Amino acid sequence: MNVLPPMRREILFQVLKIVFLSSALSLFLILSIYFSAKNPKNTLIFNYQSINSLLIMSDNLDSLFLAQNNLIQLRKKEVESFEDNLVKLENEKVNIDSFKKIRELFEKYKNNEKKMGYNEYFILRSLLKEQIQNYQEKTSKIIVDRESFTTKVLILSVIIFLISLIVxxxxxxxxxxxxxxxxxxxxxxxxxxxxxxxxxxxxLPENLEIKNLIIELNELWKRLSEINNNNVKSLNAQRNEFDVVLDTIEDPIVVLDHLGKIEHHNKFFANLVGAKPNSLNFQAWNDVSLSSLSYLQLRNLLRNENIEESLFWAVLDNSDKIFRLRKRYIFDSNKKRCGTIFILHDITYSFPLEKFKEMSLKLKESQTK
Structure with missing residues (x-):
């Protein structure tokens, strides 16, 4: 057992304690039930036989007293029966004094030509009755003591059971x-x-198993940190690459995630809303700290979630511009929407001058309402 790891060895010791305790309790309960249910058969049989013998002797004594000299054969039979039972009781070595008195009176009866006076009969009858009561009391006491013992054993078993349960x-x-x-x-x-x-x-580990577990968790955490750092570096590199690609497009572009935060934007979009390049990333689009008119008007326009395409007027580099705003959704591999991209294409030079002025005025009035 000493070759087992410390934690397993301690757990095994605790389990063995519970098993041994349960086994000892079970054995005690079995023995208690056995001894409480077991009656003192020999003592009870002895008492019942003694009472039976005394009852027979009482019957014999009554017959002898009533028969006197009339039924010689009957008297002889009763005398033999009385004497046999008396010898049996004397051999039991119980209540020797009482049976000694009975023996003396019975021998006097036999020596007196088998004649019995009323006094002798009354004394013998009283002695026999006294012995019958004595044996009956002993039998009752045995039964009562046995019931008391059974109750005590039961109470003790319950107490030990509760103690063992708590342990x-x-x-x-x-x-x-x-x-x-x-x-x-x-x-x-x-x-x-x-x-x-x-x-x-x-x-701090208290045993070898927990120590090994902590070492493995630290190693796992170290590897996860390295993977996370590599992922962050890779994402930053991809973000920079994407930003470079967006900057090569002359149309203002902004990308929002599913929470409405700015993921990407190019320098033309930053110039449009009056911000520095790459200064808007990770900010909530509806809560950017900008006060330019273009930002405020564009924010109001994008609050309409049903808009898919629209015209937008803005002042860029001190010149009026008209943009065609287009919205496209970005989906992940599970076809769940994860972002939105807005592209503002400059269509200023696609209108004749008079038409451009008319469109600019209308858009300006609608956006300032």
Missing amino acids: SVYYSEKISGKIAYPIKKISEVLQNKPSFGQKLKFP
Whole structure:
């Protein structure tokens, strides 16, 4: 058992304690039930036989007293029966004094030509009755004591059962504590959602198994941090590449995520709304700290979620411009909408001068309402 790891060895010891305790309790309950249910048969049989013998002797005594000299054969039979039962009771060595008196009176009866006076009969009858009552009391006492013993055994069994139950719960709690406590502490550290790269502050290990677990978790966390750093670098590189691509397009472009935050925008869009290049990323589109007229009017226009395409007037580089605004949705691999891209194509030079002025005036009036 000493070759087992410490945690397994401690758990095994606790389990063995519970098993041994349960086995001892079961054995005690079995023995208690056996002895409480077992009656003192020999004593009860002895008492019943003694009472039976005394009853026969009483009947014999009544017959002898009534028969006197009339039924010689009957008297002889009763005398033999009385004497046989008396010898049997004398051999039991119980209540020797009482049976000694009975023997003396009976021998006097036989020596007196088998004649019995009323006084002798009354004394013998009283002695026999006294012995019958004595044996009956002993039998009743045995039964009552047995019931009392059974009750005490039952109460003791319940007490021991409760004690063993409490001890078993205590050892079970120790077992669960050995397993659950360090794991709970480890889970609390992970539930705090530490940042990648941050060192995890696990509790000091109390055994070899928890120590190995903490080492593995630290290694796993280190690898996850490295993967996260690589992913961040890769995403930043892709973002920079995408921003470079967007900057090569002369139309103002902005990309919003599903939460309405600005994911990407090119320098032409920043110039349109009066912002510095790459200064709008990760900001909520409806809460950008800009006060330019173009931003405010464009924000009001984009609040209409049903809009798919529209014309937009703005002042860019001190010149009036008309843009065709187009909206396109971006979907992920699960065909779930994850973003929206807005493209503003400059169509200023596609109108004749008079038509352009007329369109600019109308758009300006509608956007300023």
